[in-house]
Structure formats: structure tokens, C-alpha cells
Amino acid sequence: MTNLIDIENLGKRYDDFALAGVNLAVEPGCVVGFIGSNGAGKTTTLKAALGLIAPDEGTVRLFGQAVTPGSSALDDLKSRIGVVLDTCAFPSTCRVGDAGLIGRAAYATWDASHFSRLLSTFGLSPKKKVSELSRGMGMKLTLAFALAHHPELLVLDEATAGLDPIARDEVLDILRDFVAEGDRGILMSTHITSDLEKIADEIVCVDNGAIVFTSPKDVITDEAGVARCRAAEVETLLASGVVAPGAAHVMRHDYGTDVLVPDRFAVARAFPDLVVDKATIEDYMTLTLKGESR
Ligand SMILES: Nc1ncnc2c1ncn2[C@@H]1O[C@H](COP(=O)(O)OP(=O)(O)OP(=O)(O)O)[C@@H](O)[C@H]1O
Numbered sequence: 001m002t003n004l005i006d007i008e009n010l011g012k013r014y015d016d017f018a019l020a021g022v023n024l025a026v027e028p029g030c031v032v033g034f035i036g037s038n039g040a041g042k043t044t045t046l047k048a049a050l051g052l053i054a055p056d057e058g059t060v061r062l063f064g065q066a067v068t069p070g071s072s073a074l075d076d077l078k079s080r081i082g083v084v085l086d087t088c089a090f091p092s093t094c095r096v097g098d099a100g101l102i103g104r105a106a107y108a109t110w111d112a113s114h115f116s117r118l119l120s121t122f123g124l125s126p127k128k129k130v131s132e133l134s135r136g137m138g139m140k141l142t143l144a145f146a147l148a149h150h151p152e153l154l155v156l157d158e159a160t161a162g163l164d165p166i167a168r169d170e171v172l173d174i175l176r177d178f179v180a181e182g183d184r185g186i187l188m189s190t191h192i193t194s195d196l197e198k199i200a201d202e203i204v205c206v207d208n209g210a211i212v213f214t215s216p217k218d219v220i221t222d223e224a225g226v227a228r229c230r231a232a233e234v235e236t237l238l239a240s241g242v243v244a245p246g247a248a249h250v251m252r253h254d255y256g257t258d259v260l261v262p263d264r265f266a267v268a269r270a271f272p273d274l275v276v277d278k279a280t281i282e283d284y285m286t287l288t289l290k291g292e293s294r
Helices: 042-049 072-078 098-106 112-121 135-147 165-180 193-199 217-223 231-239 264-270 281-290
Strands: 005-014 017-026 031-035 057-062 065-067 081-084 153-157 185-189 202-207 210-216 225-229 249-253 256-261 275-278
Touching: 005 042, 017 031, 017 042, 017 185, 017 210, 031 042, 031 193, 031 281, 042 057, 042 153, 042 185, 057 072, 065 072, 072 081, 081 135, 098 112, 098 135, 112 135, 112 165, 135 153, 135 165, 165 185, 165 193, 193 217, 193 281, 202 217, 202 281, 210 217, 210 281, 217 281, 225 231, 225 264, 231 256, 249 281, 256 264, 256 281, 264 275
Parallel strands: 031 185, 031 202, 081 153, 153 185
Antiparallel strands: 005 017, 005 057, 057 065, 202 210, 225 256, 225 275, 249 256
């Protein structure tokens, strides 16, 4: 089965920042969550993958075809992608409904009735000016535009930022429906890791321009755990052999020490008195990036 996007060894250098050796793929039917701290390199990766900036190294394949920025093949393939970057993409004087005219001119596959349905689901009046939209409403418009030409791949950069929890759930439902048919996929960067707990299949974390981990989401949220230890318990746990050397991440707080462990069930069996909580994606990322590897 051909991946929707394959990013291999991607690199981009700026004066004060370098993205290097980034590998990432989206299989049909999958939602890949792309996470990392501010300035870690998420947007740079997505822009380089879409040919919006020229990478210094690496290859990007869209739907199995290698692409280079500026090539006509890239333009053709881009019509099969829906993109939401972190700002509303339309001029402030444009009305919501006018975005449909832009879509009709831009995409042979534009579906005006699907666009109208999405506007109505999102509670957006076609008559409203873009300048009158809140940030969240602008994101909804951009998302409706990205979906209305029936793309096969959605690339979302902070697409749910600025949406209230109810609107985020509406958007997540739409994204879930989008991948449900099995041949489409989503690559989404976000700081709202709870959204990824609801819809992602795989999590990729970047830090300081390099991939730190790539993991099925379930391995994080079903198997990993955070052991809440007192100081003495940390060394007992680490010396027990229940956690392989280097696989634990230890972070001390004023009130105790958190230890990220890959198999919370094994730790709970070996130490029945220890509290071992399920790890959230946020726990996993924070402890992996900031904790001491032991
Ligand atoms: N055009 C540019 N020129 C120089 N440096 C840039 C440029 N674009 C991005 N950078 C730098 O690249 C680094 C990564 O930025 P990027 O926007 O990819 O991070 P991010 O992970 O998306 O962050 P955030 O979560 O805050 O959106 C930052 O240090 C940023 O200042």
C-alpha cells in the first residue's frame, strides 16, 4: 500500500536553527500527530514537505511520487492535499461564501454542496466578512475550504488552536469521518495533545529540529505509565530490572519523583503499593524531553 506522504532525511538550515534527518510517513487510514515544543521544527517540516519552502536535504514523496519545490508534478499532487496552516488563509475583505468561488476556480474536484454543508456544520454564515470572524471561526473556514475538494491527505498545522472545546469536538468528528473510509490520512501538528488522544494512530515528536520518538499512540496511552515515587522508591524501581536500562525517564518535583515507564502493568505487578498512572501523550512527551534517561 503506497503511503500518502513519505518524508525521508529531511533537512533545512536557518541561521539559528537546523532541522535534520526528519523521517515521517502517513499511511492510508491513519492520523499522525506531530508534536513538540515551540520552535521545535513542526511548521518547518510541514512547509518543506509541501514544497512551500525548499529543503536543504532529503526527499519527499507524495502518493508515491518524489516531488521537488516548483515542479509541475508538485502542483498536480497538491490538488490531492488539503492544507490548513495556523492562520486564516483568506483576504479580510472576502466574504465567507466567496471562498467557495476561489475553491471552484482552484480545484477541478471542488464540491460546492459539501462546502455549504461544512459551513453550516461550523455555524458560519456565507455573508459574513472574513474580517468579522474570530480566530476560531477563521480556522473553521480554512478547514471547510481544505476539505471541500475531497483531498486524500490533510496537512493541518495547529488547526484546532483557538477553537472552543465543543467546536474542537465537531472538528475531530469531521476528521474521524474523513479517515474512516481507509484510503485517506491526516498529518496534524498540535499542542493540544488531548485531541490526539481522541483521533491519532501514531505520534511523532520533534525537538530542536530532530525526531525524538515515533510511536503508535496506543503504546503511549495504553501501555506506558507514570510511577509516582518517593526518592528511595526510584532507585529500587530502577534496580529491579523491571524496566530496561535507558527506558525510564525520571523527573523530580517538589512533591516527589515521576518515572515514565514503558510497561505500567509490569511495574504495577512488581510494585503493588506504587501508584502507576496511565501516561497521557503530554506526560510521555514532557518526561521524554525533560526527564533524565535512566
Ligand atoms: N524563515 C525563517 N527564517 C529563519 N528562521 C526561521 C524561519 N522560519 C522558522 N524559523 C526558525 O525555525 C525554528 C523552528 O520553527 P517552526 O515554526 O518550525 O517551529 P514549530 O515547532 O512549528 O513551533 P510552534 O509550536 O511555536 O509553532 C524556530 O527557531 C524559528 O525561529
